Amino acid sequence: MAQTTPSPLHPDAEDARIFDADVHLNVHIDDLVEGGYIDDPMIEDKLDKYGSPPVLGGVTGTSAKYAKEVDERADHILGRAITADELDDVADELGADEMLLTPGNYLPMPHGPYPAVKRAVTEAYNDFLMEEAVDPDRGIYGALLVPDWDVDHGLAELERYGDEDAIISAFNWFSGYRPWGHESHDPLNDKMVELDLPLQMHFGGLTHHPTSLKHDSKRTYIEHVLLDRDEGALAEVLNIIFTGLFDKYPDLDIVINENGTTWIPHLAYRADNWYQNSPEDIRLAPRMKEMGKEYLDKMPSEYIFENMWTTTVPIALPDDPRRAESMLDVSRAEDTFIFATDWPHSAIDGPNWMFDNPAIGEDLQRRIFHENAEEVYRFPE
Amino acid sequence: MQKIGTIDEFPEGRGTKVDVDGIEIAVFNLDGDFYGISNVCPHRRLPLHRAGEPKRLPEDDDAEDFDTIGEVDAEEACIRCPWHRLEFDLESGVNHQTDQRVSTFDVEVDGDEVYVEI
Ligand code: FES
Numbered sequence: 366m367a368q369t370t371p372s373p374l375h376p377d378a379e380d381a382r383i384f385d386a387d388v389h390l391n392v393h394i395d396d397l398v399e400g401g402y403i404d405d406p407m408i409e410d411k412l413d414k415y416g417s418p419p420v421l422g423g424v425t426g427t428s429a430k431y432a433k434e435v436d437e438r439a440d441h442i443l444g445r446a447i448t449a450d451e452l453d454d455v456a457d458e459l460g461a462d463e464m465l466l467t468p469g470n471y472l473p474m475p476h477g478p479y480p481a482v483k484r485a486v487t488e489a490y491n492d493f494l495m496e497e498a499v500d501p502d503r504g505i506y507g508a509l510l511v512p513d514w515d516v517d518h519g520l521a522e523l524e525r526y527g528d529e530d531a532i533i534s535a536f537n538w539f540s541g542y543r544p545w546g547h548e549s550h551d552p553l554n555d556k557m558v559e560l561d562l563p564l565q566m567h568f569g570g571l572t573h574h575p576t577s578l579k580h581d582s583k584r585t586y587i588e589h590v591l592l593d594r595d596e597g598a599l600a601e602v603l604n605i606i607f608t609g610l611f612d613k614y615p616d617l618d619i620v621i622n623e624n625g626t627t628w629i630p631h632l633a634y635r636a637d638n639w640y641q642n643s644p645e646d647i648r649l650a651p652r653m654k655e656m657g658k659e660y661l662d663k664m665p666s667e668y669i670f671e672n673m674w675t676t677t678v679p680i681a682l683p684d685d686p687r688r689a690e691s692m693l694d695v696s697r698a699e700d701t702f703i704f705a706t707d708w709p710h711s712a713i714d715g716p717n718w719m720f721d722n723p724a725i726g727e728d729l730q731r732r733i734f735h736e737n738a739e740e741v742y743r744f745p746e
Numbered sequence: 747m748q749k750i751g752t753i754d755e756f757p758e759g760r761g762t763k764v765d766v767d768g769i770e771i772a773v774f775n776l777d778g779d780f781y782g783i784s785n786v787c788p789h790r791r792l793p794l795h796r797a798g799e800p801k802r803l804p805e806d807d808d809a810e811d812f813d814t815i816g817e818v819d820a821e822e823a824c825i826r827c828p829w830h831r832l833e834f835d836l837e838s839g840v841n842h843q844t845d846q847r848v849s850t851f852d853v854e855v856d857g858d859e860v861y862v863e864i
Contacts, residue, residue, distance in 0.1 A: 396804075433831050434817075443815050443828070444802030451804065709802075713829055717791050 375720040378460035381730065383716055384738040385461040386565070386676045387622055387705035388452065390507075391445045391469035392493050394486070400497075402489035408482050418474055418482045429711050432586035443709035447493075449500040456504065459706055460716050463504035463735075465742065466494065467536055467567060467622065475514055475541035475569065487512050491522055499531035501745055508536035508565050511553060513543060519553050527560045533742040535562045538569030539621065540597030546608030548651045554614050561743045563618035563674075566601060568594045598624040602632055602673065607646070609653040611668045612661060618741045620674045623707055625681055629669060629696040636665035670697050674741055676705035677733065679712045682724070689724035702733045703741065747854065747861040756780070756860060759818055760798025761825070766864055771851055773862070774798070774836060776820040781836035782851030782862050787827045788841070794834065794848075797825040 394412050396402075403409040412418070446455045456464055468490060474483045490510050499507040509532045511519040526532050535557050543549065545566065557564060583589055598621050605611070605619060621628070640646075640661070648659045663671075682689040696702070707713050719730055750764045756775040763785055764771050770785040772795035785793045797816030816828025823836045832841050839850040852863040 434826065441801070441803070442831075445804060446802060447804055451802070455802070711830060714790065715792050715829070 374460045374715070375717040377720045378716050381460070381716070381719075382735045383459075383461045383463075383704060384735045385456075385459055385464040385706050385708070386620065386703045386738060386742075387467055387567075387678060388455065388459075388461075388464045388708045389469040389710060390447060390452075390466040390494060390498050391441065391709070392447050392490060392498075396447060397486065397489040397493060400493065402492050403485050405481070405485055408485045411482065412486070418477045418479060418486055429586060429590075433711070441709060442711045443713060445709065448497050449503065449505055452498060452505050453500075453503050455708060459708060461504075461706070463506065465534060465565070466498055466505065466507045467565065468508075468510055474512070475538055480515060483512065484515065484518055487518065487522065491526055495526055495529065495531065501531045505531075506533045506742070506744075507531055508534040509562075511535045511537055511557075511564075513537050513541055513545070513550055513553065516549060516552055520556055523553070523556045523560065523562075527556065527562060530745040532562070533744055534565045534620070536565050536567070539566040539601040539624075541566075541569060544601055544604035545619070546601075546604035546606075546610050546650075546652075548608070548655070551613070551652070554610070554617060558614055558616055563620055563741050563743070565620040565622050566598075567622040568597050568624065594624050595628060599628055599632060602628070602669065603636065605673075606636065606661070606665050606668050608650045609647065609656060609658060609661065611663075611672045612658060613652055613656060615662075615672070618672055618674065620676060620703065620741060622676045622705065623678055623712065624675065625679050626675050626677060626696055626698070626702060627681060627692075629675060629701055630692075633666035633669045636669070640665050670700050674701055674703050674737060676703050678705045678707040678714045680714055680718055682718075682722075686723045689722065693724055693729065699729055699732045700737070703737050704733050704735075747863050750853075750860050750862050752858045753855060753860060754858075759820065760814070761795035761818070763793065763795040764862070766862055769864065771862060772797075773853055773860070774818065774825065776818065776823060776836075778855075779820075779823070780853035780855060780860060781823060782853040783825075783834060783836055783839055784849040784851075786848070787829065787832065787834075788844075788846045788848060789827065789830055789832055792827070792829045794825065794827055796828045799828065 394416050398409055398413050446452045477483055487510050494507045499505050509526055511522055513519060644660060647653055682692055719725055748766055756762045756773055758775050761772040761774050764773055771782045772785040774781045785795050787794050798814050798818035801813050801815050816826045818825050824833055826833050832843060834841050839848040854861045
């Protein structure tokens with residue numbers, strides 16, 4: 366009767382079709398250096414000696430390590446998998462039929478110096494992703510790292526790999542170099558639309574910077590992890606909408622990753638309210654001005670519900686099923702939620718919360734587990 | 747008491763999942779002392795039995811100190827949930843950090859056979 370085969374899964378997870386939109390490919394700089402992915406000897410030498418590229422702002426003071434007993438490498442709370450075979454085993458553990466690989470936390474480069482190093486590491490990561498990790502035949506897909514700090518380089522990376530079957534999304538950080546609504550990103554937006562790739566955004570860069578909102582008054586990791594990430598994500602969402610990005614690119618989809626789901630009602634309805642309160646505000650935004658548009662084509666919330674998506678991790682539904690149902694309803698979960706685990710990080714959500722919850726019926730389960738993902742990501746035909 | 751298997755089916759220092767009449771129990775074999783605890787962590791309803799499982803790491807990884815997911819402390823008879831690391835006392839089922847308690851079950855060994863009290 367005893368089962369020694371480890372399984373984290375609810376029994377129904379075996380039969381459900383599950384796409385996991387956030388499995389971190391925790392490639393270390395060592396893997397890139399030792400694997401011969403860095404071509405420039407001078408850069409290789411620095412990375413070999415000193416590890417990750419230097420980052421301004423860094424992640425100091427915000428580690429989970431003071432908040433709970435975790436490994437030196439809080440990134441590895443459940444382990445590390447970097448090759449297609451290892452990732453295939455992870456998919457089995459998670460009950461995932463398909464997964465999207467996103468960069469781990471070793472590449473927080475938006476605010477680092479040394480553009481040549483950032484360029485080399487970006488290329489090395491994307492090469493490693495393509496050569497060692499993705500395997501569309503086994504449902505292992507990649508999000509291509511597209512630097513926004515160097516738009517020409519971002520375009521070059523999209524040119525190199527953007528039309529590969531294994532790549533189903535572009536990737537960048539929120540609170541990265543510039544908010545994504547900045548008009549300087551439009552060549553990247555043009556290219557992503559041409560390639561039919563969505564953009565997936567994950568926290569990183571200056572979400573951790575001491576100048577972020579009231580940073581020096583925070584006393585705990587929880588304040589940071591809850592507020593700084595929200596601040597980063599919410600700033601991106603508002604910036605994207607109110608700079609007219611979706612008015613210029615109505616076919617562009619953007620996925621906000623690992624910021625939970627509760628930001629959706631918080632922003633959607635307040636943004637509508639403020640827009641109606643101050644409709645003339647946005648005509649001076651550079652893209653709107655260039656397009657000669659005075660008003661948005663749609664209400665702000667419509668862009669959130671039609672062009673934006675959120676990965677579910679970390680989910681935080683009320684325990685009471687009636688309240689959970691209301692929460693899912695006002696968040697328009699059937700149109701906006703995409704299931705993700707965040708494996709192997711400390712915020713991990715397995716798929717079990719999706720089962721046995723009267724607030725989540727079979728239709729909604731399918732929407733969250735794979736149907737919404739099919740609408741957003743560029744899966745091969 | 748219900749039989750749940752033989753001793754060799756319960757590796758030492760880690761959890762093993764058993765299903766008894768639809769109740770999922772994580773059974774821990776700690777140096778020959780057996781403990782049963784509900785396999786459903788109250789935090790996110792994820793299974794506790796994976797505490798003590800070797801961590802999945804590429805061959806060359808040097809994270810030696812934490813080479814399992816969710817530690818198992820045989821001396822204190824407590825475990826850490828492998829997912830977000832809440833700590834549970836295996837005798838009482840209590841998590842002191844949040845004052846929650848999960849059900850525990852008596853597990854007994856008779857010869858080679860392992861039994862649980864439901
Ligand atoms: S599921 Fe156990 S601590 Fe989160």
